[in-house]
Amino acid sequence: MRSAHDLRWPDLVWSHFSRPRFGDFDERVASAAAAGYAGIGLFAPEYERLRDEEGRSAKDIRLQLDDHGLVLAEIETVVGWASPDGPSDECRHREALAYEMADEIGARYLQVVGPYEGSVAEAVLAFGALCERAAAHQLLVGVEWLPFTNIRSADEAVDIVGAADRPNAGYCVDIWHHKRGADDESQIRAMPVDRIFAVQMNDGTLKPSLSDYKTDCLANRVPPGEGAFDCVGFVRLLTTLGVHSPISLEVCSTELWAAPAREAAQRAADAMRAVLAEAGA
Secondary structure: OOOOHHOOOOEEOOHHHOOOOOOOOOHHHHHHOOOOEEEEEEEEHHHHHHOOOOOOHHHHHHHHHHHOHHHHHEEEEEEEOOOOOOOOOHHHHHHHHHHHEEEEOOEEEEEEEEOOOOOOHHHHHHHHHHHHHHHOOOOEEEEOOOOOOOOHHHHHHHHHHHOOOOOOEEEEEEEEHHHOOOOOHHHHHHHOHHEEEEEOOOOOOOOOOOOOHHHHHHOOEEOOOOOOOHHHHHHHHHHOOOOOOEEEEEEOOHHHHHOOOOHHHHHOOOOOOOHHHOOOO
């Protein structure tokens, strides 16, 4: 049985947010397995709900994943990690949940997003400290830049991650935030390739469907190759650079959330495999 740390390009991971945030965990796991994913992502508050409301232990979840040939590839999401007063209560709580999952279930990667409070220098110190805490649980940590936070681009993520300089500090490259943000390929090329720990694939329109960026990106994504992004070109760029992280399908879609889980999982996986084939990856 492979461990989460064995995942490599082009293994597929079904992101947690490709389904509604809470509920139907059994269906999620079975659907991911049926569609041939290697792993799934799990939102820390959903793990807490499974544990506290449904009475599932971490061991129960690990055995369920084992039975379906899946691993816990990624844990979402740590926020509030940098402020003048230190990590927020919510940050500490989510970290505790993440470390419990990593220790008891096994996991590869922890996702971190902005905003941060204070200066960039203060954010560097706070991120470095977070990485050290996560390293004790064998977790890689990746910053995902989001244009609606103060880590808006790959360059701004590099300012923090590069200066923090921890062995488990890296990046999440999401095609949505690349195309809808700076859309500057040179920023991706400038990133240390061995620190690209996560790749998130999806597709969409080049112009937002909604005026609010955050709402739009959490509702209107489509599987890779079904929108206007050049997913094939993006995959070719990543393969040329030598990216070796697994590929997470993060298709946040009100349409697919309403569809049966098996249909949503299969459609995203089939679409990504078609993109990989066209890209020669």
